[in-house]
Amino acid sequence: MTITITAFERSPDGGRGLARDTRVRWALEEVGQPYEVRLVSFRAMKEPAHLALHPFGQIPTYEEGDLALFETGAIILHIAQRHAGLLPDDANARARAITWMFAAVNTVEPPILELEAARLLEGDKPWHDERLPLVEDRVRNRLNQLSARLGDTDWLDGAFSAGDLMMVSVLLRLKSSGILDEYPNLAAYLVRGETRPAYKRAFAAQLAVNTGKPPTG
Amino acid sequence: MTITITAFERSPDGGRGLARDTRVRWALEEVGQPYEVRLVSFRAMKEPAHLALHPFGQIPTYEEGDLALFETGAIILHIAQRHAGLLPDDANARARAITWMFAAVNTVEPPILELEAARLLEGDKPWHDERLPLVEDRVRNRLNQLSARLGDTDWLDGAFSAGDLMMVSVLLRLKSSGILDEYPNLAAYLVRGETRPAYKRAFAAQLAVNTGKPPTG
Numbered sequence: 002m003t004i005t006i007t008a009f010e011r012s013p014d015g016g017r018g019l020a021r022d023t024r025v026r027w028a029l030e031e032v033g034q035p036y037e038v039r040l041v042s043f044r045a046m047k048e049p050a051h052l053a054l055h056p057f058g059q060i061p062t063y064e065e066g067d068l069a070l071f072e073t074g075a076i077i078l079h080i081a082q083r084h085a086g087l088l089p090d091d092a093n094a095r096a097r098a099i100t101w102m103f104a105a106v107n108t109v110e111p112p113i114l115e116l117e118a119a120r121l122l123e124g125d126k127p128w129h130d131e132r133l134p135l136v137e138d139r140v141r142n143r144l145n146q147l148s149a150r151l152g153d154t155d156w157l158d159g160a161f162s163a164g165d166l167m168m169v170s171v172l173l174r175l176k177s178s179g180i181l182d183e184y185p186n187l188a189a190y191l192v193r194g195e196t197r198p199a200y201k202r203a204f205a206a207q208l209a210v211n212t213g214k215p216p217t218g
Numbered sequence: 219m220t221i222t223i224t225a226f227e228r229s230p231d232g233g234r235g236l237a238r239d240t241r242v243r244w245a246l247e248e249v250g251q252p253y254e255v256r257l258v259s260f261r262a263m264k265e266p267a268h269l270a271l272h273p274f275g276q277i278p279t280y281e282e283g284d285l286a287l288f289e290t291g292a293i294i295l296h297i298a299q300r301h302a303g304l305l306p307d308d309a310n311a312r313a314r315a316i317t318w319m320f321a322a323v324n325t326v327e328p329p330i331l332e333l334e335a336a337r338l339l340e341g342d343k344p345w346h347d348e349r350l351p352l353v354e355d356r357v358r359n360r361l362n363q364l365s366a367r368l369g370d371t372d373w374l375d376g377a378f379s380a381g382d383l384m385m386v387s388v389l390l391r392l393k394s395s396g397i398l399d400e401y402p403n404l405a406a407y408l409v410r411g412e413t414r415p416a417y418k419r420a421f422a423a424q425l426a427v428n429t430g431k432p433p434t435g
Binding site (some may be wrong): 052056057058059067068070071072073074075076078079093096097099100101102103104106107108110111114115118122123126127128131132135139143146147149150 | 269273274275276284285287288289290291292293295296310313314316317318319320321323324325327328331332335339340343344345348349352356360363364366367
């Protein structure tokens, strides 16, 4: 059955790979599953046809035969559970890898989203300059803990897993902030993620959409 | 094998059930699994023994034989996958229920956490009064969409599932804010969750810890 995902017709980040379809593309590339992409405009995302697929009017969605999913974490978990390559076989190791997926989206990402909101939605507010360091410190609080746990290992728990895919994707949002420079092991972890062939293919595919050039062009 | 979870020795909410161990207790009650609780102090949560279990120094954790997990969403998914009562049997319906778990923690909860941060961590800041309505509107943005999707159904997708358990738990954080009064169907959804016998047992158990009285006393 054909897998179809949705992505922004034009990503707000101009192709830096931060839109969440990149995470799903990456997962599909890791497991070697081909997929089709349906592009949606900002207007179409808030219309009934798309809201039926995604109640929060966002991308990505995932369709495969009768199945329709939204929410990046759930889509990636679904892919990882059905195809080899993103979760270990051992049941306990598998549960731990899934733990890191949730840690990425529920513990590490929220302060990062708050930092983005502070920059993008409150950049013109009188409190912006004084408040930003507080929000940055909430991000650092999580990164301190993550950095301590990662130590000098390559990935969070044994081999690369969907947990790393999600954590690297979350940390990529900090790339332009400079904060990651304070954590050499996390910066190196990010590079390990970005240099995976599957990530490179996913990145190139989303970039092609946003520049209008085919990925091999 | 005995299941052991961790919880606050004294919850910051004084027993209102908002600490995340309540979510795990609720899941274990729904599937009828007994469990033991190890209480940890704020100081102990930041010490090496607990950090080895939970790298972000939080509660709850979950131990069962050789398996040690952290992160509430992952713990509840693990429980739901191993015991009947929290996920439908049909594969597609199961994937959709898991989607709602992720939607709860990654789409609905982040603005609610931001609202809590605005109240608890920035209540004394000069920008507090002017900024609060902005943050509340980010919460409303999500609730508008969630309310539209729920409509007049009892649960988010067919029968009660781990997705509802997680969404109700996330919305409970808003209870004291008054915002939920603007959404009668979400307020009723919350009541449906809170009146489930399993939730009541979970709530009573955490309250007993925080009042020092046994749940049947």
